[in-house]
């Protein structure tokens with residue numbers, strides 16, 4: 001990578017549906033476009049199995065397949081790819097500076113499409129046993145729990161999906177939720193309730209992960225109403241309490257809401273800094289779908305291109 | 313896969329990993345694991361840069377359940393660092409290259425001076 005001071009028209013940060021769509025639109029508008037993919041090329045969908053709601057596929061396509069196809073499309077139209085992680089950016093003046101492991105690159109416009117990643121509860125025991133029984137990805141790690149018992153923490157669609165997926169491997173799945181009703185959709189809640197391998201643990205929160213040198217041996221649950229403690233013997237714990245936007249590398253240079261999502265202007269992907277656009281899960285706390293991420297990605301590609309036109 | 317990377321199995325693990333003269337980074341992966349696909353190319357670069365000083369072995373956990381089981385692997389990607397037959401470090405999840413090289417450098421710093 002050169003430090004020659006030659007600035008790209010557009011740098012897209014993030015290789016999920018939002019980033020790929022942004023790049024496709026920017027390149028096709030004639031802009032030199034570089035996309036930095038980070039640690040998860042293809043984004044969150046690479047961690048799931050079948051995607052049944054992305055339009056265009058009459059037969060369900062798998063997440064990894066869909067993302068490979070999107071990336072190939074971005075490559076074919078002429079996006080330049082960099083396999084690296086953005087460590088920091090300098091948005092104080094244009095061209096913007098983007099620091100990656102291998103050096104520094106400059107850009108006339110930036111599109112932030114760094115998505116979101118699974119949240120953890122923040123317990124010390126959770127950290128201690130990460131990778132040794134604590135996981136946030138059932139499709140990645142479910143395989144290791146064949147005929148074993150696992151707990152899933154959470155009450156939304158993700159938690160319900162993870163619990164159902166885990167029944168393919170585990171002998172018994174406990175779904176631990178702090179309330180007495182799931183937030184998940186009706187269909188998912190019904191599937192969970194009817195599943196013979198899933199046992200609901202209502203009104204319980206994860207108090208501590210229990211384990212020894214060889215990994216997790218159980219979970220300590222607490223009833224938030226009475227503080228009563230219950231221990232369950234499990235071999236694994238899957239944390240499914242939601243996602244948080246990836247904005248650390250921005251170091252507060254762009255405005256966010258209280259939950260950390262980037263704020264964009266109404267009907268636009270424009271962030272609080274002129275020439276910097278944001279799309280996908282990093283700025284969307286509401287829809288969080290691949291197709292909406294691709295949609296706002298396309299908007300960002302078009303807006304970045306128009307911005308360059310106006311700036312001359 | 314690059315020629316620099318060896319394939320570890322239940323059968324050869326003791327020989328090529330525990331019996332290695334140089335530190336070994338062992339990449340536990342599976343074809344169905346999305347995040348694992350990031351680690352592969354990174355470790356190829358590491359293998360090239362550390363050729364002769366350290367090596368990289370990939371173990372498909374789908375096909376080699378004995379090794380993965382005995383190591384207590386419960387999440388992939390997991391990269392384990394072995395030196396002199398012993399496990400010296402474990403790195404769970406997709407990570408930047410510096411994490412792997414830092415772990416190797418630390419181990420190498422401990423053995424190279426003499």
Ligand SMILES: Cc1cc2nc3c(=O)[nH]c(=O)nc-3n(C[C@H](O)[C@H](O)[C@H](O)COP(=O)(O)OP(=O)(O)OC[C@H]3O[C@@H](n4cnc5c(N)ncnc54)[C@H](O)[C@@H]3O)c2cc1C
Nearest residue numbers: 014015016017018038040043044086115280281288289290
């Ligand atoms: C298990 C699971 C199942 C799902 N199933 C569906 C489904 O069936 N249908 C659906 O529509 N949606 C589904 N979703 C949601 C969907 O995956 C997301 O809405 C979508 O991926 C968001 O796209 P994105 O491009 O905004 O971000 P992401 O897909 O999160 O991609 C973010 C990208 O940014 C990169 N990045 C992050 N930080 C940096 C950095 N510092 N430097 C460089 N790059 C960085 C990452 O490497 C990644 O490439 C699912 C999500 C999960 C977790």
